[in-house]
Amino acid sequence: MGELVVDKHVKYILSVEKRKDSFESVVLEHLRMNGAYWGLTTLDLLGKLDALDSNEVIQWIMKCQHESGLLDLYSIMGGVAFCYAGGFAGNIGHDPHLLYTLSAVQVLALFDKLNVLDADKVANCILICFSSVTFEIVCPLFEILLFGSLKIKISSIPIQLIIGHPFLGLLNFMPDISGLQNEDGSFSGDEWGEVDSRFPYLAICCLSILHRLDKMNVEKAVNYIASCKNVDGGFGCTPGGESHAGQIFCCVGALAITGSLHHVDKDLLGWWLCERQVKSGGLNGRPEKLPDVCYSWWVLSSLIMIDRVHWINKDKLVKFILNCQDTENGGISDRPEDAVDVFHTYFGVAGSLMAFYYLLFHCKHFLKATRATNSTLNS
Amino acid sequence: MHGRPRKAPKPEDLAAFSAKAEKLRILQSQFLSNHHQKIYTKEAVELSAKLLEINPECYTAWNYRKLAVQHNLFESNLDPDAVNSILNDELRVVENALRQNFKSYGAWYHRKWVLNKGHSSIENELRLLDKLQNVDPRNFHAWNYRRFVAALLNRSDEDELNHTQDLIDKNISNYSAWHNRSVLVSNLMKKKVQAFSQKDEVLIREYELVRDAVFTDEDDQSGWFYHLWLLDQTVKAESPLLTSSWPAHGSDITLSGDRYLDLGSSPFNTYHFDSGSLLLILYFNQAVEGVNVSTVTVSSGFNVNKDVIWKPILSNNSKTAHVWVGQLKFPKVELDSLGAYTLEVTLGHSQGIISSGGFHYSHPSHFSFTVHVQPAKKEPVDGFGSEKISWRDENFHIYEPDSLQSDLVLPLDHLSIKNEHELSDSSWQEKIIDEEISNFRELLDCKIGKLTLARLLTARDALVSSDKSVHSEEVLRLYSELMKLDPPHSQFYKDEHSLILFEKVISGRESLLSYCFRYRNLTSSSSSNPICLRLNGLSLSRLGSFEKLLWVQMLDLSHNELRSIEGLEAMQLLSHLNLSKNKLGSFTSLESLRHLKSLKVLDLSYNEIGAHSVDTTRYLCSSPLCHSIGRSEWDGSEIVTDGVSLVSYWEAFFILKGLKLTQLDITGNAIADEKFTAFLAEVLPALKWLDGVQLN
């Protein structure tokens, strides 16, 4: 069996930052926050986090946080372009989204710098702007504000005041609202209301790292996730959606953090998950699909969370991941001989470490990173 | 990035790439500047379309377009032609983006957002979907979008089922189509729509269809999970049912105030009774809530009904539990005189017990038993409670019930609860499963054939009307073959094998008795000789069938391959437990112990506690420290003594702190160093023996 070419991976990750002008970098510019999380966590796993200037990273992260916090009133038809204080964008100049808010919080946790955040502000942003009740609450509020020509800082409005406002029912005529009013506990990725079972995970994970989970209605979110469960034991994007390893990771992860794994049929899901391992040792994300390093990670960590990881062959999995390394220039790809990227490098390194290979080496770093990612144990 | 070959680009391509990158960079910065300045002119909007055509994942650009739509709709004064033109433009941009990346979440969501405005023709969407699904019949975005469109159109589940059927006919190994079928068929059965109102007819039809899929290509997984779902639908009882109880129906129980006093009654049925209360254990086939004095009636010569306090044995944040325990207080007067009392427990006569799936307990059932109270002697009995237990083989003696006692052993395999109304006719289930069994006997040269047959036979044995364990030998053989046939998943088959083996061993009186031993330490003066169930050295990796073991007080599971003891919490009477020489990897895998309030003697020696950096049971354990909710219950900074912080041993603390252990063996685990044993002595004040050494 090969080796994890640690030094080359470190070099590769550091070099990605310098290749800002390549086509790939430009295409991925909007999710640089995710990239930062993947790259930095990989460095941390490999014990090389100090190869970067943490202050520089943190400064950049904070520039991606939306701070203005002003309700921006310019259109009577919707005016949904309010800015919301606290959320993070994928890069400077882009809009905030839950995906990048979690990555930002995770990177700060990695550097042990959560104290630079106003945790309540971020938590409020997640709970107000990213929950799908936004449309019910904030949109009518806009109209009230429009008629009154006011500009108010959203963070200064107590949530009870918004919910209890007597005009809300009367002014509820906006076309967007009707289709998106859901009291089902679901979460949206941003203020535009896309609902997906990934979002409760992002919200729960983020709030738990910030120690603000008590602010959200956990039971409702858990019930929503449970409603995405399928007869094969897996979970889909929305109720009725097909099971998919990435969605399963999110749903099982959210249930794990909230102590609700009794909603999972562990033997049934465990069988589905362990059957993702194909002959080459790699894992696929759905039946009859090709194996992939990133899916290997989603499946592996889901199996760990439900205590069924012994149902796959870990040696074969590690072998598959190591075969996906670019042993010359560093980095890991989705499948052997494909082009490498930071995303798969992270999942490959984390996956091979999780599969117990290399664990004695930098075990400490490994544990630290899992803590930042998944757990809520005192950091 | 997926599916892009790894190769250094040619020099001539390099120039093209960098030109492309430069173009995209300029587009992105122009777009962001428009976005920030809220410019929604035709040119600005068109620029964002160009950007999205190249990079459909640029989510901010989709947001920008939504703002532009709202702005322009407002400007248009809702003139119908203008509205249509604006929205059609959006649909066109989405289509182009999807052509670039079929899996773009942002593009699919944008389309939903536009359609939700209600101006476009939805029929067009089905045509578009047919086109896209032809190209990629497994794309889950397209399937999700199809469900969304079908809902908007109010299309019936039957129509959607026909569409799904067409896709299965076209390609029988389309997992996505089978998945959609499972959703639609579930709905139709739930709504009892015509042609779906007779469950057995539906199932027979579906079995036939999925058999085709499995038999066409046995390596193709598309039908595997669907078949398992059908089997589950065939055997699953909707409403919850009491599976077993302690005391068992028809049993004679002796409650002794002394520890294990042998007064001629069967040692199987003698229980310690110093608290003045009797435990009642109810084991349900599904997790339920709502067990209380109004849903469960306990009647006897004296009126004790009101005094029963029912508690669920809970794990995680669940509200429902398989096991409920009632504390029955005996009136003081009764305790002073030796007497026999018959008690009857009835439930299901009124609503209130509800399964986690929302079904009511609807089969009135009852069980009754006799309790003999044996008051405590005034003098404390010396012996069993204070002596060290040694699990060595020479201390266990084959149990030979004499003729008088053999009757008393009977209740052990007499677990059935009396149901006043016979359960519904199960002959259709037998018929269906027998039919499937004979079909799958012809597919025995592949793994799914063997696995499915093993599952069918297990399900057949579990049917109410069946003789238990008839097929267990065959099932065990199938799992052994599977372990060899499919090595990467051998541990999965091993666990299944272990469950069947465990059940076989403890089912049936003859088999069970051969594993029952009397404990007698020859060097001890104690006259009490409790019964120990010795299931050691069976290479068990997993346990089950706990409903049959509710009576056990002393259990030896040493020399197995256990990684977890999930479910053991049902054995509420357990006082002595040997888990030595297994593969237990952490304290979190021992969560069940927290619920065993009678546990006194515990052997955990020679396991793997502390040897693994990845704790696979952490999230299954309901510790407040595993999850951040409720963490305020516990202050992690607490220091026990001598600078040993609880933080380092919080798992052990959490599992053991509530137990009144008198004897514990922990040696042979990675965690068990001097510091740890000092910690244990501190948190377990009742401990007399630690790793064989007497404590002061």
Ligand SMILES: [Zn+2]
């Ligand atoms: Zn991938």
